[in-house]
Amino acid sequence: MKTLIIGELVNTKLSSGTLEIISKAKELHLDFSVLIVGNSEASNIGSDDFQSTYLKSSPNKLNLSSCSNEIKQIIEENEIKLVLSNSSYIGRDIIAFLSVDFKTSPVSNVNNFLLNNNEITTINSINGGESEYMSLLKSEINFLLIRPKSFDQADISLNDNFKTKDITENDNSLEVFEIHIEEKSGPQLEESNIVISAGRGMVDVGNLSLIEELASKLNAAIGGTRAIVDAGWMPYSNQVGQTGKTVKPDVYIACGISGATQHQVGMKDSKYIIAINKDEEAPIFQIADLGIIGDTLSVIPKLIENL
Amino acid sequence: MKIAVCAKQIPDPANPIEYSSGNVVRPEEQVLDDTDRYGIEVALLLKEKFDAEVTVISMTNVGTEKGIQQALQMGPDKALILEDESLVGSNSLMTSNVLSELAKRVDADIVIFGTESTDGYSGVVPQQVSRILNVPCISYVKNIEIDNDVTLTRQTIEGSEKVKLPEKCVISVTASGVEPRYPNFKDIMAAKNKDVEIISKNDINFEIEQNMNFIEIKDIATNKQGEKITDEGEAYQLIIDKLKEIKAV
Numbered sequence: 001m002k003t004l005i006i007g008e009l010v011n012t013k014l015s016s017g018t019l020e021i022i023s024k025a026k027e028l029h030l031d032f033s034v035l036i037v038g039n040s041e042a043s044n045i046g047s048d049d050f051q052s053t054y055l056k057s058s059p060n061k062l063n064l065s066s067c068s069n070e071i072k073q074i075i076e077e078n079e080i081k082l083v084l085s086n087s088s089y090i091g092r093d094i095i096a097f098l099s100v101d102f103k104t105s106p107v108s109n110v111n112n113f114l115l116n117n118n119e120i121t122t123i124n125s126i127n128g129g130e131s132e133y134m135s136l137l138k139s140e141i142n143f144l145l146i147r148p149k150s151f152d153q154a155d156i157s158l159n160d161n162f163k164t165k166d167i168t169e170n171d172n173s174l175e176v177f178e179i180h181i182e183e184k185s186g187p188q189l190e191e192s193n194i195v196i197s198a199g200r201g202m203v204d205v206g207n208l209s210l211i212e213e214l215a216s217k218l219n220a221a222i223g224g225t226r227a228i229v230d231a232g233w234m235p236y237s238n239q240v241g242q243t244g245k246t247v248k249p250d251v252y253i254a255c256g257i258s259g260a261t262q263h264q265v266g267m268k269d270s271k272y273i274i275a276i277n278k279d280e281e282a283p284i285f286q287i288a289d290l291g292i293i294g295d296t297l298s299v300i301p302k303l304i305e306n307l
Numbered sequence: 308m309k310i311a312v313c314a315k316q317i318p319d320p321a322n323p324i325e326y327s328s329g330n331v332v333r334p335e336e337q338v339l340d341d342t343d344r345y346g347i348e349v350a351l352l353l354k355e356k357f358d359a360e361v362t363v364i365s366m367t368n369v370g371t372e373k374g375i376q377q378a379l380q381m382g383p384d385k386a387l388i389l390e391d392e393s394l395v396g397s398n399s400l401m402t403s404n405v406l407s408e409l410a411k412r413v414d415a416d417i418v419i420f421g422t423e424s425t426d427g428y429s430g431v432v433p434q435q436v437s438r439i440l441n442v443p444c445i446s447y448v449k450n451i452e453i454d455n456d457v458t459l460t461r462q463t464i465e466g467s468e469k470v471k472l473p474e475k476c477v478i479s480v481t482a483s484g485v486e487p488r489y490p491n492f493k494d495i496m497a498a499k500n501k502d503v504e505i506i507s508k509n510d511i512n513f514e515i516e517q518n519m520n521f522i523e524i525k526d527i528a529t530n531k532q533g534e535k536i537t538d539e540g541e542a543y544q545l546i547i548d549k550l551k552e553i554k555a556v
Contacts, residue, residue: 010464062470065444087430089428089464093446093547096399096434103517105398108429121522127323134522135329144433174470181465194555219554230482236449236462242428243482251555253546261323269339272553273533274546280537287531290549294538302395302543307556 001118003030004075006085006094007045009038016153016190017086021146023154025084025283028115035074036162037067037090057167059179064090066170068097077100080141082120082127087145095143106143107135111150120144127261129268129287148190149246149269182237189238192221195249197240197267198233199225200235201256201277201296205233210300211255217307223247225263241266256296259284276300308359311415312350312383313406313433315340315369316374317426324426329521330396331426335370339377342421344487345480350419351382351453351488353472356453359417360384364409366402368395372503379498380490387413387502393506399427400514403435408511410440417472420479422447437477440451444477445470449484 003025007018014022014036025032026049033051036042039059046052057063071094075083078243083098085091087109099106111132112123120142122131189195196218198211214220218233224233240247241263252270257263259275259282267273268287275288276296285291292299316337318324325332350361363378363386375386387409394401407518410418418440423430437444449467455473462481491500536542550556 008464015464062443062445062468068438089447089462092430093434093444096431097438097444100402100403100435100438101513103400103515105400105515106429106431107519108399108431109333124421124520126326126524130526132525132527133326133329134525135519137519140517156342168488172437172441174443174445174473176468176470178469180466180468218550232483236481236483251550251553272555273531274549276538276542285533285535287533288535289531289533290535290546291535291540292542292546293535294519294542299538299546300541301539303546306543306547 001030001082001115002078002080003032003082003084004072004078004080005032005034006083006091007020007034007036008086008088008090009036009040009042009045012040012042014158015086015088015122017088017148019153019156020148021084022156024151026154026156030082035071037094043160044158046160047158048161049157054163054164055167056164060176061177062174062230063167063169064093065097065172066093067167068094069170070165070167071100072101075141083141083143083144087147091145095145099143102141104139104143106145108145110144110146111143117195124290125265129264147246149248182235186215187219187221189221189223189240189245189247193250194220194253195219195220195223195240195247195267195270196253196255196259197223197225198255199227199257201225202228203297207297208233210297210304213304214300217304225257254284254288255300257284258282259287270294308353308357308419309360309412309413310353310361310417310419311364311413311544312361312419314343314347314363314365314370314375314378315424316365316370317424320425326524329524333368333370333395334351337367337370337374339374340421340425342423342425342482343378345482345485346419346421347381347383348482348485349448349478349480350374352395352451352453352485353417354382356393356457360399362387362413362415363484364388364406366394368392375503376498379501382490382494382497384501386503388503388505389507389511390505393508398517398519399429399431400435403432403439404513404515405511406432407436407439408513408544410436416475419478420477423478428492433477433479438477440477442475442477443473446479448478449481451485537549
């Protein structure tokens with residue numbers, strides 16, 4: 001099946017989500033090529049194994065509409081039947097635009113897909129991962145938005161064997177200013193082996209210093225629930241869950257988190273889950289390997305002291 | 308300036324979502340999706356700045372329209388909703404087709420959304436509407452500054468960036484950055500007298516079809532039967548022992 005992967009850059013490199021999709025495409029022996037969307041310098045985003053093209057915009061333009069026009073043309077010229085992208089900010093915008101052009105609804109939040117005699121079945125995780133929702137796609141061309149961490153990242157040999165195509169602005173482009181790159185210090189959420197997350201049970205924003213101290217002892221990344229991100233205790237980029245990031249660390253420590261569906265979707269596949277919560281009935285305990293019924297504010301200081 | 312702001316009615320999120328033949332079961336009484344309150348707040352801030360007319364637009368099944376009232380209580384001027392049972396279970400493109408038609412009908416310059424609904428989570432409808440209307444799309448807005456002109460801050464994968472509000476566009480607003488207002492008693496009473504126009508699918512151009520066949524919903528065992536103990540002051544030791552056992556420390 002002729003497949004197009006829409007990839008993106010993080011700090012001049014292919015995003016981990018892009019590499020996960022390429023790994024899956026190789027595993028399924030799909031006839032695929034890769035289009036990378038970005039606006040910075042890029043290196044090591046090509047390969048001798050597949051065709052790679054960099055669609056390069058200016059950092060001073062919000063240009064995804066123009067970029068999608070270019071992708072539309074490439075899809076038509078190459079008779080593409082399947083388009084795969086990460087469910088990321090850029091991925092969602094581009095796939096949404098293309099879905100209008102090709103008059104076919106995309107499938108969002110895909111966790112897995114199967115190919116059978118040129119028929120595609122998609123699998124979505126619903127009810128906080130307690131159920132799988134399966135659909136058979138029947139369009140001529142299908143667009144899939146894939147949740148990060150759905151597939152393992154295989155070894156892919158990358159080099160500078162890629163073409164670059166400059167994207168110019170169109171009527172729907174906008175001028176961008178004050179570009180802010182969030183400073184990333186310490187282990188990153190998606191990559192860290194240990195993640196410590198905070199929820200409402202931390203009671204007060206001041207108590208997050210405990211989480212920071214524990215994280216630094218364990219060399220862990222810090223996450224949070226939607227509730228505390230909305231309350232402004234933590235930046236949006238630290239949110240774990242349906243509307244935030246998906247993590248799959250070796251150890252996930254949930255501190256004062258009840259475990260709403262929205263949160264579980266982003267962390268339930270962690271290898272070992274430790275939950276500390278006062279409420280014995282909290283749903284988080286159903287997915288925890290080790291559940292501590294107790295006050296997270298009294299457990300964490302002792303952990304810090306004794307580690 | 309005319310603004311259309313989208314409001315989705317969803318089953319009370321306090322209860323788990325139920326499905327029938329792959330579609331979310333929609334009771335007669337649904338509530339306003341909290342995610343939409345952020346978009347409505349942005350619409351009202353623009354209304355105050357530009358004296359704009361704000362219309363709530365929505366696609367829904369037949370029901371009490373409680374969620375639409377909740378949206379109007381915050382301060383929009385009126386509502387235009389498309390009520391049609393045949394659209395239950397619409398895919399994202401059918402939804403964006405309907406909402407684009409509603410936005411055209413109220414002659415909207417600016418169309419505002421939340422980023423994704425709490426029951427469907429497709430997260431692509433605002434962008435689709437911008438493509439259909441052929442206007443710029445400013446997605447994932449997390450802050451708005453209003454002085455001589457309007458500056459919107461967008462979330463990006465690496466941080467954020469700012470753009471100025473153009474004359475025509477679609478905006479999607481994330482759940483942070485603005486604080487949705489709470490209606491007082493006067494607002495609640497006033498909403499009851501606001502104009503709510505209800506139309507049906509036959510009143511608009513509609514051509515998109517379903518492109519997915521629902522196969523099944525399969526439950527997967529998630530109850531891990533993990534160890535669960537009550538902390539009596541020593542639970543930290545158990546955590547440390549486990550971390551050592553799995554070689555995390």
